[in-house]
Amino acid sequence: MDQDSEVVKKRENINIVNHIAGRLKELKRLYNDVVTTKSDMLVHQMLPNHLRRRAMSHNPKRLPRKYRQAHINQMTKSGLEGAKKKRPSRKYRRRPSNLMKEYNRRKQKNVWLETHVWHAKRFRMKNMWGYRVPFTPTDKRYRASYKGANHHCLVQDISYYSCIEISGAFEDLQAGFRRITSVECGLTLNAKCLLNGTREGNVMIFKTDSYPLHAIARISFLWRPSTDLSHRTIWIFVHPGVYKETLKEFLELFDAKENGSNSKLIRNPKYTNTTSSIEIIELKDTLNRIQLTGPYSSAVLFKTLKLSTNFKNNWTEMHYDENSIYKKAHIEQEIVWKKLQQTTSHLEYQLYGVLGLTVQDPRINRPLKTTKAVNESQSFQKDNYLFEDVPQITSISAIWNKEIRDELIKTKMSNSELCKLRNKNQLVPGIASLCEKDLQPIPILLIQRPSVASNNIRKNAFGSGWDLIIPASYGLHFWLTLVKFGAKPIGLRERYMIMNEAGLNAFDPDSLLGKKEYEQIKQEKTDQYFKLPPNKRTNYTKMKIASPFALPFKQLINEWGSENNEFYLLRNISLLNELDNAVRKRINYNFDKIDTNALIPIYLINEGSRNDSYFNLICLPKKCDIKKALNQKYFRVNEPVFIETTGEDKNAVERKNIRLNHKKALKRLRNRRVRLKRKLQATSEYFVKIQKSNTEKMIEEQFKKMCELWLPSNQPTIRNQCSREVIGYITKSRFCFSEGKVCAIGYVTRNGFKELLQVFQKFKGLKSFVITRNTNSQNYYQSNFIINPQ
Incomplete structure (x- = not known):
């Protein structure tokens, strides 16, 4: 032990220069071994089997990141194509330089909804009623939609329903509405329980003074809450298939004329009656309407909508002062909203009840991952005592004000601006930063929708939910947040399925809308x-x-x-x-x-x-x-x-004879053109083509005859x-x-x-x-x- 300790002591002091000089040959040999490749295999060929990919030699990004640079160096030295940049795919080469300009061109004929781009990637789209409408999801969701309507929450964008605003003297409005509706069909536009604006109504409208004939379509309507009973405003939501006809009917009903200032560039044309001061404004494509269906629709809304507390440095600063009607309404609405969160079902709120809210921008509380919203309240209120006396002021909303709606569009923060702010100020991903709280609040309307099924057909609350009316340019933001909180998006086909389950017909055969649909x-x-x-x-x-x-x-x-x-x-x-x-x-x-x-x-x-x-x-x-x-x-x-x-087909022989004679006639005309071509070719130095046939009219007439013989029009x-x-x-x-x-x-x-x-x-x-x-x-x-x- 003593000898070993002495050896260790002697080795404590080593001359580094001498030590390296003595091993210089070893370092040179090690360097040569590293630089010189003895194996014929490339980097991507030396990987273990579980890391190998088929196209690694062509695409370096398929390799693990730590091997990519060595692979690129090898490809560059060898002069192979793997080192060259790949030519962009044809899809990206054909992509327009200005995508928004191309989108604006494409949606001129059929209007796009604000959620169109989102739907176009996930839904089958159809051109219907002048809109590009989401028809059905590309995945299998038909049966799942029924389960969602029964047990969870479905969401559909029905912003293609067009709105017409009519305002004027209340007596004149009532007198006109009596001529296009009937009390026999249920609650009309003049129903007393709907006049204060706390409930939405649905009614079938007819041509003027023609009930029960000449039905047009079923509409939904909403009176604006007002203390001035002499002058009122109403919103009427119309199916896009009969929007022009319905607008024309209202113009004739109130004798409203188009203003001289109206042009194709004006977004909301106005029509006025100078004698009765009635004004009709087209609000088409200026409001978004999203429909939620199912027992968990309230839970999804509670997660999505957060009441705003920021009434400074935005449009609310002028309209939400302490003495304003909007501020007083907001206080009452907050009380009702908290009561709603104590319930487990939207059916505990008043039927067709309207609730105005001023909420935060939905981009603030959007979750990073899709989560399923559930009812947090466990107590079920059997009696509607919480909402027996809902104040009329709770249905007031700033969304009725056109100036505010225009201001919302002008001062809205775009997604790119919001992302830049988040990158600068957000410390923890997924948690709202202080800058996001400065986003302007958004006025909306919530409409409770009870079961659409008749008690004769369905006893449960199938098809009930909420309707959400949102100002323009915010439709996609609300839509994405609703989907992130577990609402299942559906299309028009699933909507028809739900209506069929509830025993409702989407198109009545005697109405103008139904006749157009069944003709199509x-x-x-x-x-x-x-x-x-x-x-x-x-x-x-x-x-x-x-x-x-x-x-x-x-x-x-x-x-x-x-x-x-x-x-x-x-x-x-x-x-x-x-x-x-x-x-x-x-x-x-x-x-x-x-x-x-x-x-x-x-x-x-x-x-x-x-x-x-x-x-x-x-x-x-x-x-x-x-x-x-x-x-x-x-x-x-x-x-x-x-x-x-089995019946007898008396036209079978006639169809067969017409078909044979038609073929013979076409063949005879063809032979005639061939003979003419040969005759001209014999005396011509150039190649002569066969003349084009002029049999289009003949073929069209024969097709009409055959159609009549297959399906006779006069039975x-x-x-x-x-x-x-x-x-x-x-x-x-x-x-x-x-x-x-x-x-x-x-x-x-x-x-x-x-x-x-x-x-x-x-x-x-x-x-x-x-x-x-x-x-x-x-x-x-x-x-x-x-x-x-x-």
């Missing part, structure tokens, strides 16, 4: 039908279907004894309730109260068919059909009640087109998740329905039903029905 569907179905080759087309003549792509109600009511060609839907609530009571209790009903040209709306549940289709037949069952249906129910047999026999009868008498039509049948069966909304004639009840009077204790048939099937199935007041 007819054209699409007809074009699709004639694109098929003749041997692939359904022969509707043999199927005994007179009108496979339309609703011939005019001819049907005439054949059932109506003297008037004009039909209309029965919307008289009292008559519908009386009729529903008579059907349920199986008692006699006096049909003299109902006009012969009225159509009765019914909701059908099909017991056999599983196909979704348009324009199905509603037929009157015979005694043998009723007995067979009872036997099938007793033995639990799912078979057709009756199978239609001899609609009522007796098949073995069972037709009493009505179904607009659209869909599979209903609530029932587990195909459900539909149909309309039957008054006399046909009367005869149906008379048939079942002979079967005491038996509930009335009809038999329905798809247009592409010969099978008749039993369908139970109830009166659908809508």
Whole structure:
């Protein structure tokens, strides 16, 4: 041990220069070994198997970061293409230099919503009603949408609904609105419970002094809260399919003329009546409307909307002083908002209740990751004592003020400016910095929407939720925050599904909107039908279907004894309730109260068919059909009640002859052009082409003849087109998740329905039903029905 310690002591002092000089040869050899590559493999070839990628030699970014520079150096030395910059893809080479300019060009024909770019990446888009509308998500969300409406929250952008503002003397407004609505249909524009502006209303409007005929469309409306009862303002939200017609009707109703200053460049044209001081302003595309549906819609709103406390250094400084009406309203609204957060359901608030709020910019509290909002309150208030006396002042909002709406757009902070501020001032990601609290507050309107389903069809609160009205330029910001808090976005197809589940028809067949929609569907179905080759087309003549792509109600009511060609839907609530009571209790009903040209709306549940289709037949069952249906129910047999026999197609031979003669004529004209070409070629030094055919008109006329022979426009009868008498039509049948069966909304004639009840009077204790048939099937199935007041 002593010797070892002595050795250690001797080695404590080492001369560095001498030590390195003695090992200089070793360092040179080590350097040469490092510089000189003995292996033939490149960097990307020496990686372990789990780190290798197929295209590493072409794209250095596919390598781990610490190996990229060595790989690039190797490629550069070897002169391979991997070191060169890759040419941008064709997608980026075709990208316009000014993207916003290109977007503005593309949305001139069909208007884009503010959320269009977000939707276009995730939804199938359609051109409808002059808008580019999100139709359905690209992922499988049809059944999931039903679950979301029942158990969570769905969100849809319905900003394509256009707003019309009408203001003027209250008496003049009331007198005009009486001429286009009827008390028989429910609460009208003049309903007392809606005049104070605390509730939203929905009503069907008609052409002036023409009720019950000439319905236009269903509208929603909202009166502006005001202390001046002599001069009032109302917002009317109209479906874009009949926006022009509705605006024209209001202009004629109030005799309003366009101002001389109006031009195509003005965003909100004005129309005035000089004698009555009524003013009509188009607010189209100046308000965003987002619809939330489902039991958790309140939870999503509580997370998204945070009441503003910043009333300085922005537009609120002028309008939110201590004595202003907006400041007083904000205090009351804050109290109601806190009460709402104590509830577990939006149904505890007053039906169609309107609540004005001034909230923070939704970009402040947007989460980094998508989170599912849940109801934090555990107490359910069975009685609505929290909202029995909601003050009228709570529905006041600055969004009604045009000057404030314009100021919001001018002073809005863009996303790029906000990101720059966050980069400078935000210390912790995800936590709001002090600079974000200076963002201007936003006035909005919240509208409670109860269940759209009738109590006859759905007892629960299916389809209820909230509507959110937002000023322009803020639609996308609210949308993104709602989605981040767990709201599932849906499109137009899912909206129709929810309406079908609730027993509502999106388009009434007697309204102007419905006629336009069904005419478009007819054209699409007809074009699709004639694109098929003749041997692939359904022969509707043999199927005994007179009108496979339309609703011939005019001819049907005439054949059932109506003297008037004009039909209309029965919307008289009292008559519908009386009729529903008579059907349920199986008692006699006096049909003299109902006009012969009225159509009765019914909701059908099909017991056999599983196909979704348009324009199905509603037929009157015979005694043998009723007995067979009872036997099938007793033995639990799912078979057709009756199978239609195949009819005779008298036009088949004529179609065949016309087709052959047409082919011969075209061939003869072709041969004539060929002979002419050969004759000219014989005397010409240059090559002679065959002349173009001038047979477009001939082909068009032949196509029209064939269309008429396949689908005759003038049918001899609609009522007796098949073995069972037709009493009505179904607009659209869909599979209903609530029932587990195909459900539909149909309309039957008054006399046909009367005869149906008379048939079942002979079967005491038996509930009335009809038999329905798809247009592409010969099978008749039993369908139970109830009166659908809508």
